[in-house]
Amino acid sequence: MVFKRLLGAMGVGGPSVDTVLDGGRGEDGGGDGAVRPGDVLSGQVRLEGGGSAVEVEYIALELIARVETEHADEAGGESERTVTFERFVVGGGFRLGEGERRAVPFRLTLPWETPATELHGQPLGIVLGVRTELAVAGARDRGDLDPLTVAPLPVQEAVLEAFGQLGFGFRSADLEYGHIGGTGQRLPFYQEIELTPPPAYAHAVNEIELTFLASPAGVEVILEADKRGGLLFPGHDALTRFTVAHQDVAVRDWSAEVDGWVRRLVEHREAYGSHAAYGHDAPYADPYGTHYAHTPGGHHDGHRSGAGIGTAVAAGAAGLAAGVAGSLVAAEVADEIGDFFEGDDEGDED
Incomplete structure (x- = not known):
């Protein structure tokens, strides 16, 4: 699944970003689309210039997860939060011209503790994502969010x-x-x-x-x-x-x-x-x-x-x-994942 959206922080006519993930590339050279902990995740950040040229300061990819927190106070209960558990700067320091299209390739290694989201192709209900952050001329926008599928070791x-x-x-x-x-x-x-x-x-x-x-x-x-x-x-x-x-x-x-x-x-x-x-x-x-x-x-x-x-x-x-x-089960999981990616905000904990 790929999401593409206009970067709101850049205003109307600003650049857009579209991050495309490849399949996992582990030591065995396999690339069936499921990445494993410790594998190299590759892909491209595809940029398209807006109505005017801009200076791209950096492009960063964040690995995020939806986690549960139990409260230790008298009220008890639990809540969910979005946590950033890894961040990679994959490019930047160039000028993106008006309407210019540019692809920035990347290769990053997943942490070994990255949780599995599926077993034999069946979802476990764990929600992970790769979020793209683009900094242009002093403004930054986390404007592209893609689900990350991880198979167990x-x-x-x-x-x-x-x-x-x-x-x-x-x-x-x-x-x-x-x-x-x-x-x-x-x-x-x-x-x-x-x-x-x-x-x-x-x-x-x-x-x-x-x-x-x-x-x-x-x-x-x-x-x-x-x-x-x-x-x-x-x-x-x-x-x-x-x-x-x-x-x-x-x-x-x-x-x-x-x-x-x-x-x-x-x-x-x-x-x-x-x-x-x-x-x-x-x-x-x-x-x-x-x-x-x-x-x-x-x-x-x-x-x-x-x-x-x-x-x-x-x-x-x-x-x-x-x-x-x-x-029905698959639909329930898909709905939750969709809600996460559609409703994600920037109030996560790094």
Whole structure:
């Protein structure tokens, strides 16, 4: 999808901008249109001069995301915000003549922690975009916004497929504003994928939340279980984490691996409170000094507003993406993405 609009800050007769994204170009040289974390995203910023020549100071591309923030005050609740998580200056320092057309090519590398927006072509409800900022003669305008589609890394895909093969179902996915203490997280938010348990684990957990933190070396897999209570102990949250290398994707039995992770998580009997130990020895730490299970607002009520895609991606023999709930689900996701790009403003947090 490509958006083209007159730059309002430049006035009537000003230049227009149209950013066109190519497909991803990873190490394997593939370019099927889906980019992955760590891949090079290429394309062109196409400019067309207006009624008079102007000096283009710079052209910048911003990676933006719609994230959820939970409020830690007494009122509680949550809100959504648009966050800029990376910015690249890709050109500038030239004169754009009246009616002149010029294409500025670019190549930029996505952060390794960039969240996945789809699994096997099925949307997860995560909304990312590439916004173009053009500065001309002292005025600037964020005048072009394009959706960004990101597929999971092979290791992430293998883990998700293994959960599906074990009978886990997909509930929702969202982006949470804040940092997970004790990790090397770099982005100002993290992705949570909520999974419903199969019958074998339904007696022990209500749901499992899965977070990936990728780096050039591998992927940190973070699991949090909303554990059911019993006669002798109350329900609580249990957390654990594991690190896998990218090259392990082809050499591990992922169903057995993930089943072992879940068993370890479910069988752990220690109670976790708001000062929960993360994994073995690393606490969740709010950079502002307040501790939560997830910062700045960890929620454990089993509810996410998410994108309303429900069971869009179902568990099955082929993994979490084995089935889709039909065109209605796709329409819901498309509507939300469309609302985001049509209603985006410049009040985001950088």
